[in-house]
Amino acid sequence: MNPFSILLIGVAMSTDAFAAAVGKGAAMQRPRFPQALRAGLIFGAIEAVTPIIGWLLGHAAARYITAWDHWIAFTVLGLLGLHMIWNGFKPDAGDGDEPPRHHGFWSLAATGLGTSIDAMAVGVSLAFLDAPIMLVAAVIGLCTLVMVTAGIMLGRVLGALAGKRAEIVGGVIMIVIGTAILHEHLTGAA
Structure with a gap:
């Protein structure tokens, strides 16, 4: 495997995470670079671990992983998207003195896991x-x-630019990503 192929795999595996991050960033209130870097570290660590797990599972588990990875990603991203949409429609609790909304570790980790399930299947093939x-x-x-x-x-x-309703857009993006992953696997599209 040459370095260019490895780089292409890296970029391909990170595109879903990029799209999800745009949605997360839109839902957050004025995220700063340290918060963005924290999210990047969480997603990056998960994305790096899942192909190793897949690689370790090897040939014996390949049919089980590839048979369910798209359903797992669809479910996780769909539920996160619905949660974000729900939060986008909820009225603000306070009079504007509410602290900026930050997405916690578990929310970011769940999103990272949802976008990295396919990396586990790639690990199996590797x-x-x-x-x-x-x-x-x-x-x-x-x-x-x-x-x-x-x-x-x-x-x-x-x-x-979008204000509070950006969380709704972010939720829709999550659902679209999950649906695209499901569609790609069910139709065999590349």
């Missing part, structure tokens, strides 16, 4: 290619770190 899994996982993690950090900051701009 077990058969004699690929340097640690290098591939590191590249996937670094690409995701960069893409998610940029996505949160891009979402910040979109969130400032």
Whole structure:
């Protein structure tokens, strides 16, 4: 496996996370770079670990992972999207003195897991290619770190333009990503 192929895998595995991060960034109230970097680190770590798990599961579990990965991603991202939409429609509790909304570790981790399930299946396939899994996982993690950090900051701009309803848009983005993953796997589209 050449370096260019490894980089392409890293970028491909981080695109769903990027789209989800734009939605998260839009839902957050004025996220700053440290918050974006934190989200990038969480997503990147999860994205780096899942192909290793897949690689370790190997051939024996491949049919089970690939048979369910799209359903797991669809469910996790769909539920997160619905939750974000629900929060977008809820009236503000206070008179504007509410502290800025930050997305906690578990919310970010669940979103990261939802966007990285396919990376586990990629890890399974890499077990058969004699690929340097640690290098591939590191590249996937670094690409995701960069893409998610940029996505949160891009979402910040979109969130400032859209106001409170940006969380609804972010929720719709999550559902669209989950649906796209499900559609891709069910139809065999690449």
